[in-house]
Amino acid sequence: MSEPRKARIATTSLAGCFGCHMAILDIDERLIELLKLVDIDRSPLTDIKRFTQRCDIGIIEGGCCNEENVHVLRDFRRNCDVLIALGQCAIMGGLPAMRNAIMHSDDPLRECLEEAYISGPYLRNTTHNIPNDPALPLMLDKVYSCADVVEIDYQIPGCAPSGDVIYSALSRLLAGKFHGFDRETIRFD
């Protein structure tokens, strides 16, 4: 008898801090159990940059702050059956979304970049320029959550979610038994 097909998982970090990927590693030795059930396709963990085939589960960390994030997210939606938003940035924009609420400005994105690269009091930027290399992806007017751009199937809340929460959600999802979280384990911080 042949072995059951392993599920394929892809992960990516968009406008996030990689903390959620660190939290995936917090699954610790249970990763060995998990890897008996899954193969990892495109992911920073494998350093594979493009999908090699269709995946069962796509895990997204971070929201969309530039056009490349949107491109990658849409690529994930096209190539994954189930899409999971991992962590608060993917769910509602998170820390990068702070720039959406810059006040008293008709041009909040410019104000944000000027403070970050030109006028901030603790800066040492010898070029006095906002980075504008053509290779840099274009920034969006504001930070969008993943659900603003594509349909998201599941969310794992937290900043970052604990390894336990990620493991329990993933293992139950793989077993077809995911019906939400224990209320005591839900955290948004």
Place this chain on the structure above:
Amino acid sequence: MSDTGFTFTIDGLPVQAKPGQTIMEAADDAGVYIPRLCDHEGLRHQGGCRVCTVKASGRSVAACTQPATPDLVVENESEHINSMRRDLVEMLFHEGNHLCPICEASGNCELQAMAYRLDMTQPTKFPYLEPCRALDASHPDIALDTNRCISCGRCIRASQDVDGKGIFGYVGRGIHRRVAVNGVDLAHTDAAVTDDAISADVCPVGCIIRKRVGFSKPIGSREFDDGLIGQKIESKRK
């Protein structure tokens, strides 16, 4: 009305009530938790947030303002009611800027704790309004970030009724109704950090900020990190 107590039921459980008690007051005494945000112990009831909505003999009412009556049949923890409560809480999240990871109230926040209790973990179906209201940091000891305000009005009632000051009030109507300061800014009022309206208990979210105490208690060891909101009331159940 006679002065003798009477009984009604919440989710099939018999609950004793005294004449004049609201459904929520009787439920609290009996150790039955009804979720609430705009209601706070020691303040008069408002019935504004509607998170405490229950079905009383088939009608949707706010448990914090609806008087208990003999033989009333109250439905509290049904899937239908909790899903409506979850939507209400989610809309409150979306009306303001409730970015839990950057908010110093995280872990002490009743809105967040209510989202945990009501299992608000599904992908959202509402848009984010992302308000851009100015921060009022004029007062030496208090700051006000009304982007996090859920218009519960607890600070208004605490300031008027407990402190006798009237620092806060509602302005606007409908979706535009907001809690505002009675004055140019907080520094031009007689607000003091010792006021009941400014105390940690009254503002359920991170809107009223006491300066220089934000992270004295680290995230992870805060009020709702130990258990769900309402457990204190539920532990009273015999």
